[in-house]
Amino acid sequence: MTDIRVTKGDITQLKVDTIVNAANNSLLGGGGVDGAIHRAAGSELLDECRTLNGCATGDAKITKGYRLPAKHVIHTVGPVWSGGAYKERELLASCYRRSLEIAVEHKLKSIAFPNISTGVYHFPKEEAARIAVAEVKQFVENSPLPEEIIFCCFDDENYLLYQEALR
Numbered sequence: 001m002t003d004i005r006v007t008k009g010d011i012t013q014l015k016v017d018t019i020v021n022a023a024n025n026s027l028l029g030g031g032g033v034d035g036a037i038h039r040a041a042g043s044e045l046l047d048e049c050r051t052l053n054g055c056a057t058g059d060a061k062i063t064k065g066y067r068l069p070a071k072h073v074i075h076t077v078g079p080v081w082s083g084g085a086y087k088e089r090e091l092l093a094s095c096y097r098r099s100l101e102i103a104v105e106h107k108l109k110s111i112a113f114p115n116i117s118t119g120v121y122h123f124p125k126e127e128a129a130r131i132a133v134a135e136v137k138q139f140v141e142n143s144p145l146p147e148e149i150i151f152c153c154f155d156d157e158n159y160l161l162y163q164e165a166l167r
């Protein structure tokens with residue numbers, strides 16, 4: 001059975017098979033967790049990202065992890081919250097599902113997610129947490145991999161919301 005847990009802190013420090021990046025459509029770096037991942041991984045990550053031709057919202061693409069403790073980075077693009085009538089919920093669920101599908105394709109055993117879209121993309125945190133947990137739980141019902149899934153929360157509010165959502 002897959003171990004699903006919550007931790008608080010900096011995702012760039014986690015020694016897992018893959019961390020997930022909350023990227024933007026260009027995949028060429030940005031602020032928030034994206035900036036932190038590129039800084040920690042080094043410029044080779046950007047070089048590889050340049051070869052990927054961007055990524056659609058709700059989809060994901062994988063690269064190596066370079067100087068990160070994580071072996072890979074799965075870059076996914078969350079929706080910008082625009083009030084909820086623009087498929088934001090479906091697109092956010094798709095980010096988690098596509099990231100897990102790619103992890104399984106690469107036989108990765110451990111994966112850590114940040115709280116996608118809850119920073120500058122302004123997705124309401126409580127609903128984002130519920131969607132993330134529901135999507136991940138549904139995925140693991142039909143898949144033996146990954147063996148370990150970590151929700152890496154950066155702020156206290158998300159950390160509490162995820163503890164609630166996983167209860």
Ligand code: ADP
Pocket residue numbers: 009010011012022023031032033034036078114115116117118119120121122152153154155158
């Ligand atoms: P988005 O554009 O998808 O909203 P952000 O990077 O602005 O992406 O925020 C996504 C989440 O990542 C936020 O909850 C933010 O607090 C969190 N975050 C920022 N830096 C880090 C980090 N180093 N490790 C883990 N989470 C982080």
